[in-house]
Amino acid sequence: MKRSLLAHNALMAATFALVLSPAALAATPSQTPLTAPPPAVVAAASPGEEAPVAQxxxxxxxxTLIVRPDRRAPTVAHMLWVRVGSMDEVDGTSGVAHALEHMMFKxxxxxxxxxxxxxxxALGGRDNAFTSRDATAYHQQVPSHxxxxxxxxxxxxxxxxQWADEEFVREIEVIKEExxxxxxxxxxxxxxxxxNAMVFQANPYRRPIVGWMSxxxxxxxxxxxEFYRRWYSPTNAAVVIAGDVDVAQVRALAEDIYGRIPARALPARKPREEPLQVGPRKxxxxxVADQALVALAWKAPRWTGEGDAGDGSQQDALALTVLSAVLDGYSGAxxxxxxxxxxxAGGKRVADTAGASYGLMGRGPQLFLLSAVPARGVTPEMTTAALKSEIERIAREGVSEAELRRVKTQWTASEIYKLDSVFNQARELGSYWIxxxxxxxxxRxxxxxxxxxxxxxxxxxxxxFSDEQLTTGVLVPEPGRRETATPAAAGNRPALRH
Structure with missing residues (x-):
């Protein structure tokens, strides 16, 4: 599957939005988890002009208020980030963070x-929102005035x-349809x-963002x-603004408009550490499916932004990012x-598509994932062996300087193209804050x-990449299998908002 580096960019990540379904891990390029790093927040500037920076x-x-001026067009991206996502839910209420996102429009x-x-x-803008494991974000883009x-x-x-109970009753049906x-x-x-539910046992990342149907x-x-009252406090939120703005004016507006909202104490976030995996899981x-699918997941360290020089796990996180890009960061990787x-090896085509991804950062543990759709006549076992062999080859022989240069050159290019969107700039600043x-x-x-x-x-x-830490998932097609899912009749389906 040919994929640009921009297709891997966040939101994110990580892991980022509910609108990024788990199927994306193997099916849709633009919805695949991060293999390239999120582009740096670097401003484009005219010759002789110093690039503006975020404050x-x-x-x-x-x-928190974060402002990043970009005067190239009379438009502004406005985002409200709340540091709460599906990982902050408790068993029995999975999906409540995303349900609240929907109800915020009511x-x-x-x-x-x-x-x-x-x-x-009416202001000449557009708006939407997304929920991830780590955060909920509401975003708009409007004329700067x-x-x-x-x-x-x-x-x-x-x-x-606020909303009436009747509004929730209607909207929960939309969420079920989603x-x-x-x-x-x-x-x-x-x-x-x-x-995902097998990979993580104690960590709340095991639950789906949309929630279990029950x-x-x-x-x-x-x-x-109750979820709104617990988490939607100013001390747990950030306003991120990027575009045609003056920093001092925006700061004064934010203090007058947002700074008046009363703060509330946040509940304690208890650690929910994932126990050490002590053997392979499958x-x-x-x-009912047309093709098989193989996914191999290994737990990997996340980058926290600390220990740049001396922390081994932090250096490893950066190296794993490069490894994922060498495997699947450009056309013909x-x-x-x-x-x-x-x-x-053997010169045989074994997959219709193959990919690699790595989360790099998030509030919870991260995974390094390899996935592939076996070609006709190829078993999942053969495809699994082929995926592993590419990691083993790098472990034996290393990677070439030419490969590293190509990956890094494409990352640099992605920095420039990304700047065309003030929304992308605001999104990245918000994800770093989260x-x-x-x-x-x-x-950095x-x-x-x-x-x-x-x-x-x-x-x-x-x-x-030892088997000790490996969790393997195989989609096994059974054309005659009777599915137990009971989707709503097509004529009665509510419209989705996302």
């Missing part, structure tokens, strides 16, 4: 359901959201959901309201050449990745 402030009530004391988006459209009006709308929603269409009607998505069936309006997921084009990182993380990360050596890449290939 971060703390408002009087503890809310009104305030002064706005009727759906009125928020109509007001944004409408920024103040946009801020007042979002601040009102954040502080005073789960049906994106998960239950896709054998690949269901296989990845089951694999939890959605049992969810109540008060479950969602899942065979049987479903190693997995495509060896498995799809058939240039590997992970507790400063606004210059992008610049890119410099660190440029310094990763071939020896470091070979070293992580030798140390992180």
């Amino acid at each position: 971060q402030f703390t408002l009087a009530n503890g809310m 009104g305030t004391p002064d706005l009727k359901p759906g009125e928020f988006s109509r007001r944004v459209a 409408q920024l103040e009006a946009m801020m007042r709308l979002e601040a009102d929603r954040f502080a005073r959201t 789960r049906r269409q994106r998960t239950e009607e896709s054998p690949r998505a269901r296989m990845f959901e089951a694999l 939890d959605l069936d049992a969810m109540t309006p008060d479950d969602v309201r 899942l065979e997921f049987r479903a 190693r997995l495509e050449r060896a498995l799809v084009q058939g240039s590997g 992970n507790g990182m400063p606004v210059d993380t992008g610049d 990360l890119m410099k660190l990745l440029q310094g990763v050596t071939a020896a470091q890449v070979q070293s992580v290939a030798q140390r992180y």
Whole structure:
């Protein structure tokens, strides 16, 4: 599968949005988890002009404000990030973070359901939201002269959201339909959901972002309201603004508009550490499907932005990022050449598609994933062996300097193209904040990745891919199998918002 580096860029990640279904791990390029690093937040500047930089402030009530000026067009991206996602849920209420995201569009004391988006459209803008394991984010893009009006709308929603029980009853059916269409009607998505639940045992990443259907069936309006009261405090939120703005003016507006929202104490976040895996795990997921699918998942260290020079796990995280890009970071990378084009050992084409991904960063543990769809006549076992052999080859022989140069050159190019979107700039700044990182993380990360050596890449290939830490998922096609999912009749399906 040919994929650009931009297709791997975050939101994110990590792991990023609910709209990125688990099927994406093997099916859709633009929805595949991170293999390239998130582009650095670097401004494009005219010759002789110094590039503007992002600045971060703390408002009087503890809310964070991040502003990144970009004067190239009279538009602005406005994002409200809340550091709460599916990982903050408890068993029995899976999907509540995402349900709250939906309900945030259902009104305030002064706005009727759906009125928020109509007001944004009247300002000449567009809006949406997403939920991930780590965060929930609400975003708009409006003409820069409408920024103040946009801020007042979002601040009102954040502080005073409310809805009638009847609105929740209707909206939960939309969410169930979202789960049906994106998960239950896709054998690949269901296989990845089951694999994820096997990989993680104690960590809340094991639960699907959209929630288990039984939890959605049992969810109540008060479950969602309680989640809102617990987590939607200014001290747990950040406003990120990128575009045609003056930093001082935006700061004054934010203090006046957002800084007035009363702060509330946050509940303690208890550690939920994943126990050490002490042997291989394997899942065979049987479903009505046209083709098999193989996924190999290894737990890997996450990059926290600390220990740049001396911390071994931090250096390993950077090297694993480069390794994933060598395997699948550009057209004609190693997995495509060896498995799809058939240039590997034996010269046989063994897969229709093959890919690699690595999370790099997030609030919870990360995975290094290899996946492939076996070619006709090729067994999942053969495909699994071919995927492993590419890691083993790098462990034995290393990677060439030419490969490293190509990966790093493409990363540099992605920095330039990314800057065309103020939304991408705001999204990256927000994702760094969610992970507790400063606004210059992008610049620093890119410099660190440029310094990763071939020896470091070979070293992580030798140390992180034992069967002891491997979880394998195989989608086994059974054309005659009777599916148990009960999707809604096509004529009765509610429209999805995402």
